[in-house]
Amino acid sequence: MAVLLLAEIVGGEISIDQTAKALSAAKELGEVTILCASADCSAAADAAAKLDGAAKVLCADDAAYGNGLAEPIADLIVSLAADYDHIVGPSTASAKNILPRVAALLDVMVISDVMGVVDANTFERPIYAGNAIQTVKSADAKKVLSVRTAGYDAASEGGSASVETISATANPGLSEWVEDKVQESDRPELTSAKIVVSGGRGVGSEEDFAIIEALAEKLGAAVGASRAAVDSGYAPNDWQVGQTGKVVAPELYVAVGISGAIQHLAGMKDSKVIVAINKDEEAPIFQVADYGLVADLFDAVPELTKAL
Amino acid sequence: MKVLVPVKRVIDYNVKVRVKADGSGVDLANVKMSMNPFDEIAVEEAIRMKEAGKVDEIVVVSIGIEKSQETLRTALAMGADRAILVNAADDVHTDIEPLAVAKLLKAVIDDEQPGLVLCGKQAIDNDMNATGQMLSALLGWSQATFASEINLDGDSATVTREVDGGLQTIKVKMPAIVTVDLRLNEPRYASLPNIMKAKKKPLDTKTAADLGVDVAPRLSVVKTTEPAERAAGVKVADVAELVAKLKDEAGVI
Numbered sequence: 001m002a003v004l005l006l007a008e009i010v011g012g013e014i015s016i017d018q019t020a021k022a023l024s025a026a027k028e029l030g031e032v033t034i035l036c037a038s039a040d041c042s043a044a045a046d047a048a049a050k051l052d053g054a055a056k057v058l059c060a061d062d063a064a065y066g067n068g069l070a071e072p073i074a075d076l077i078v079s080l081a082a083d084y085d086h087i088v089g090p091s092t093a094s095a096k097n098i099l100p101r102v103a104a105l106l107d108v109m110v111i112s113d114v115m116g117v118v119d120a121n122t123f124e125r126p127i128y129a130g131n132a133i134q135t136v137k138s139a140d141a142k143k144v145l146s147v148r149t150a151g152y153d154a155a156s157e158g159g160s161a162s163v164e165t166i167s168a169t170a171n172p173g174l175s176e177w178v179e180d181k182v183q184e185s186d187r188p189e190l191t192s193a194k195i196v197v198s199g200g201r202g203v204g205s206e207e208d209f210a211i212i213e214a215l216a217e218k219l220g221a222a223v224g225a226s227r228a229a230v231d232s233g234y235a236p237n238d239w240q241v242g243q244t245g246k247v248v249a250p251e252l253y254v255a256v257g258i259s260g261a262i263q264h265l266a267g268m269k270d271s272k273v274i275v276a277i278n279k280d281e282e283a284p285i286f287q288v289a290d291y292g293l294v295a296d297l298f299d300a301v302p303e304l305t306k307a308l
Numbered sequence: 309m310k311v312l313v314p315v316k317r318v319i320d321y322n323v324k325v326r327v328k329a330d331g332s333g334v335d336l337a338n339v340k341m342s343m344n345p346f347d348e349i350a351v352e353e354a355i356r357m358k359e360a361g362k363v364d365e366i367v368v369v370s371i372g373i374e375k376s377q378e379t380l381r382t383a384l385a386m387g388a389d390r391a392i393l394v395n396a397a398d399d400v401h402t403d404i405e406p407l408a409v410a411k412l413l414k415a416v417i418d419d420e421q422p423g424l425v426l427c428g429k430q431a432i433d434n435d436m437n438a439t440g441q442m443l444s445a446l447l448g449w450s451q452a453t454f455a456s457e458i459n460l461d462g463d464s465a466t467v468t469r470e471v472d473g474g475l476q477t478i479k480v481k482m483p484a485i486v487t488v489d490l491r492l493n494e495p496r497y498a499s500l501p502n503i504m505k506a507k508k509k510p511l512d513t514k515t516a517a518d519l520g521v522d523v524a525p526r527l528s529v530v531k532t533t534e535p536a537e538r539a540a541g542v543k544v545a546d547v548a549e550l551v552a553k554l555k556d557e558a559g560v561i
Contacts, residue, residue, distance in 0.1 A: 104442035109526035174450035290541035
């Protein structure tokens with residue numbers, strides 16, 4: 001079985017971590033060729049070639065691929081698809097933009113967020129925000145899938161695959177890049193942070209969210225919020241953790257003043273260690289917390305920030 | 309300009325999901341169903357575009373069982389003008405795959421000729437995050453996924469997208485498919501008078517066969533299981549004990 005793996009390249013730079021983790025899943029399916037598509041991708045291709053398990057690296061260098069636009073990159077992948085049984089990418093915003101488009105052009109069903117490879121046709125994936133795990137078997141001749149990288153260890157370095165430069169396909173010219181705004185905050189990004197501190201309705205106001213942010217600052221953590229806190233206007237929409245917000249799985253998740261509604265739990269229960277601070281000892285959040293502290297958050301959180 | 313918004317009837321986001329004992333899927337019998345939250349955002353955005361004078365007509369389309377009419381009525385009550393139901397399944401447990409949904413929507417779009425399609429970025433049941441991108445591929449249109457801001461300017465649209473670690477702005481040629489993310493807007497609630505009015509708005513029904521689309525699934529469900537249970541941990545007495553546990557026992561700080 002031959003596998004084409006789409007390398008994660010953002011702003012011209014390869015994310016070795018995402019690519020290497022997706023490679024670990026791809027290796028289970030067969031011999032892996034890594035595709036680097038970018039505006040100046042020789043550095044990315046060289047980095048990909050060092051990954052253990054990469055049989056070959058294809059480097060498609062063209063301005064049209066420089067900003068991750070879905071239409072030209074999907075066309076490129078489709079032009080290569082005849083040689084592969086599986087087309088794989090990490091479950092990143094970039095690959096999730098491209099892969100379903102590839103699948104539709106190939107008239108196959110995409111398989112998103114694969115968390116386990118059962119065999120060449122059969123995959124495990126979360127549904128209902130991880131509240132159920134479904135094993136699905138594809139009847140399609142080619143499989144297009146994205147891999148939920150959180151569950152895979154990164155393939156190590158030490159390989160020396162050959163790099164082949166391939167020519168670009170015609171740019172359909174449907175969209176053009178305007179600008180990228182990378183988060184200016186010193187805080188890590190919510191979905192990739194190792195520690196997340198989230199506040200709920202219990203925080204009580206937008207001003208008081210400052211104590212959540214202070215704790216996050218101290219821990220080098222990202223800040224999250226429950227839907228209740230977002231709906232009450234205490235925190236912006238993009239901080240929302242939950243079924244309709246972001247799904248996170250950090251090493252440490254600190255839930256402050258969050259009761260633990262189902263839709264919030266769906267977004268964070270895969271975290272390695274969960275801490276809950278809530279004054280209501282009956283709050284459902286304590287049923288999933290490794291460490292629960294029944295206390296008034298306005299006392300406990302500043303004290304915790306100071307103690308760290 | 310006409311805008312088309314596909315909406316999906318899914319389990320309400322506040323309902324606890326239960327896996328059926330036979331492992332065939334999630335139990336949806338006698339469970340509260342609502343409009344997919346991301347689709348609500350898409351409907352809201354279409355209404356705001358109409359209120360701003362940039363859109364003349366909003367057509368909402370749902371693909372599913374007969375009862376998806378309820379979801380269409382909700383969208384009509386919010387402010388959509390007319391609705392199309394594509395009846396493609398008899399059982400609420402039959403989830404039409406995004407590829408088939410995209411083919412059905414393409415058939416509707418070939419007929420309706422909208423200038424813009426606004427979709428939710430994903431449905432909170434199958435979490436595939438695929439329909440918009442697939443539809444865009446089948447139509448050969450431009451796509452802008454995960455939108456947090458949309459500005460229409462004639463024959464193009466400038467869309468800000470939520471990507472990993474920040475935002476990306478792209479300019480897409482019209483007609484376009486835009487899939488919407490949480491930050492775009494906060495959907496309104498339908499008022500009672502508007503709910504009454506919505507009952508009189510036109511709702512056409514078609515079938516998958518009318519549209520000539522084969523909806524047979526490509527993926528078969530081998531089994532559905534509950535995720536690994538999380539055992540409740542311990543209560544700590546105070547902040548000092550919490551810090552000690554996190555340092556020594558969990559080793560996470």
